[in-house]
Amino acid sequence: MKKIKIAGVPEHFNLPWQLCIENGEFESKNIDLQWTDVPEGTGKMSQMLRNGETDIAIILSEGIIKDILAGNDCSIVQVYVESPLIWGIHVDAKSNFKTLSDLQNKKAAISRLGSGSHLMSFVNAQNQGWKTDNLQFEIVNTIDGAVEALATGKADYFMWERFMTKPLVDKGVFRKIADCPTPWPCFVIAVRNEFLEKNAKEVDEILKIINNTSIEFKEIPSIDRTLASRYHLQIEDIQQWLSLTDWSQKKLNKKTFDKIQNQLFDLNIIDKKSTFETIVK
Template sequence: MKTLKIAGVPEHFNLPWHLAIENGDFEKENINLQWTDVPEGTGKMCQMLRSGETDIAVILTEGIVKDIVAGNPSKIVQVYVETPLIWGIHVAAKSNYKTLADLENKKVAISRLGSGSQLMAYVNANNQRWKTDNLEFEIVNTIDGAVDALSNKTADYFMWERFMTKPLVDQGVFRRIADCPTPWPCFVIAVRDEVLEKNPEIIATLLNTINQTTNKFKAIAAIDTILASKFNQKIEDIQEWLSLTEWSQKPLLEKTLNDVQNQLFQLKIIDKIGTFDQIVKTV
């Protein structure tokens, strides 16, 4: 039995992993897969891959591309979610901000440096033709930290996955004033180089196993009810999210990687373009 450590955000996207683990699907393949929830998100998972604290991460595409270019000894082995992530742009419910234009030159709450919440703040600013050099950040670690920062006015707005943040909007804690979808597939699976080199066949088996789960995930009986209950969501929000979300069983294409890197380079988030072989490995 091969033990592998995997990390991901505690969000609805990752329920297929938990179901496959609970069903013993990995054990049947002689894989002891140990899952760690990482509410801090992509920046923290990049750090965990670098330190060997995790072997595998289910991680935002733009965040891991940036970190591999910066020296993270890992590779993207597959796209996990093909569709864009819809980032909601949130302000405190009682704030005076009404439109996206009101947020120009205002401070952004981010989970940590290098996180999706920071990178997408640059993408959004660029979309709005704001000066990205003027962006200011407040590191808040988690969504709870963002609630505190916006409530205490140490930050002005916060970008996070729209549906996971919806309960806070419903409760009157946040108000969502716009959406900003990623211009690329949102989640990929990344593996440390050392693990890939020693266990390519095991990683291929792991991918095959999770792909079987994601392939039939939407057809699971009452999956909308299961998701709504587990993630404190309204059933209609989960149904909308399911209709907008497509899991992938395919490798990352070179064209997609080029699109991601070109935009990150244009935004000065990376200072060089990595080669396909430096960033992606098909197993």
């Protein structure tokens, strides 16, 4: 049995992986796929790929492209979720911030540098016509850290996936004042190059298994109830999320790659570019 380490956020997007593991689909192909939940998100998973703590990561497109350009020896082997990630822009429910314009020159809570919450703060600032040089950040690691930072005034706003954060909005902890969708597919599958070179056959098998599940995921009986129960979300929120979410079974195309890389470059998040063929395998 080939032991392979994989990491992803403990969120509803990754239920297809959990179902395949629970159903023994990887084991049936002699693969011991060991999943690690990473609530800190993309910045942490990039570090894990660099350190060899994981072989594969289900990771945000913009975050891993940035980190590969910064020296992370990985490749993107496939798009996992084709639809955008809808980032909710949240403030403490008791704060005086009412509109997005109130947050100009205010401090963003981010999980870590290079994370989606960090990079999307730049995208949001560009969308609003704010100077990105003026952005300020407070590193909070997790959603719990963001709750504390906003409550104590260490940070003013927090961007996180809208549906996963909604229970905090429903409880009156956060107030959502706007949405900021990614201008590209949100999740890709990244693999360490050293691992990929030695285990290409196993990686192909893993992709076949997850794609067979993701392509039919929405048709699984009562999948909305399963998701709501596992991730402690309201069924109507899950149903809305399912209607907005599309999984992918295809490779990242050059047009989309160029769009992400060019926007990161325009925002001064990266200071050099690479070729499509270098990063996408």
